[in-house]
Amino acid sequence: MTKELTLLNDVKDVRLDKNITQAELAETVGVSRNTIVSIENGRYCPSAKLALQICIALDKKFEDLFFFDDEESEDTE
Numbered sequence: 138m139t140k141e142l143t144l145l146n147d148v149k150d151v152r153l154d155k156n157i158t159q160a161e162l163a164e165t166v167g168v169s170r171n172t173i174v175s176i177e178n179g180r181y182c183p184s185a186k187l188a189l190q191i192c193i194a195l196d197k198k199f200e201d202l203f204f205f206d207d208e209e210s211e212d213t214e
Contacts, residue, residue: 142205149177151195151202166190 152162159177163170166187175181176191183191192199 143179144182144203145179145206146176146203148173148191148195148202151197152177155195157195162191162194165194 148162152159159173160170163173167190168187172181172183176183188199188203192202195202
């Protein structure tokens with residue numbers, strides 16, 4: 138068994154607390170609204186640069202928005 142690290146985030150919760158729409162956040166950081174949707178749903182892992190741009194746009198530290206969930210998974214190799 139190996140540990141797989143999954144990057145999770147609280148982008149949606151923070152964005153909603155600040156009354157910012159997905160479209161507004163997307164425009165601020167220079168991506169499509171669909172990219173923000175995918176990040177919030179955990180289907181897309183942003184680059185370090187994009188993650189930091191989101192942190193700046195939401196006035197949060199990286200560790201306040203992004204975190205790892207380490208779950209053990211079976212090694213399929």
